[in-house]
Amino acid sequence: MVQESCVVAESVDHEPDYRFTLANERTFLAWVRTALGLLAGGLAVSQFYSATPLWHKAIGAVCVTLAGVIAVGAFRQWRRVQSAMRNDQPLPQPALVPVTVAGVGAAALLAITVVAL
Template sequence: MGGSSSAYDGPVTSSSEHRPEGRGAWAARLLGGGVEPDPRFTLANERTFLAWIRTALALLAGGIAVEAFTPAAFDPALRTFLAVTLLVLAMIMALAAGLRWLRVERAMRRRAPLPLPLLVPVLAAGGALIAGAVLVVVLVAPQGGG
């Protein structure tokens, strides 16, 4: 792909002197070549990233809450399992959200098809695992244990 070709009339190759706000060389390198997409698409991509980050934050909050607020409801091993699963899922989501934002941004700059959201099956599987675990515990656990 490479942005070194001068066939683009577009603003972005390797220099950023056209840019009033300027951009670090590392950021330009991360984004690769291509031309700036429609600003609305850039902002939409940013909002999508933020939606994924909020998903990660919700999982993070869930992980903390399960560990910190349910000492009477779950036995320690299960509590730790649920918290660790939620927190690992939160880490994966937050990391993948940033990477996906970058991949989408790069694809838009090259007018290429957008990448598939690999996060969706991961989130679905993780959510199903956690919900299943809680369901089993609720059904199996002796009533009135506390």
């Protein structure tokens, strides 16, 4: 008599160690602080500098857009990490790091152009 074993994928879903949850929240808040800094900087550059308004508006737009992307991405990443910890899965790679580097790099190139002019 041969018995077939049926493996059912179950969700573990347990409460992770509170230290990991708190570390995940601190990381989320750090991303939110970054987004707020970019938002404030973008608004300041676009509103208070009038020497070359088109360039300053472009820098401001890049910073404000990046702030929105980071804020939404931070929440999504927080949820993905929390879910992975609850289900004993590997932590997902953050997509925010390359996006942030690319956005800040674009804003820096625009700022260099303004300074060079």
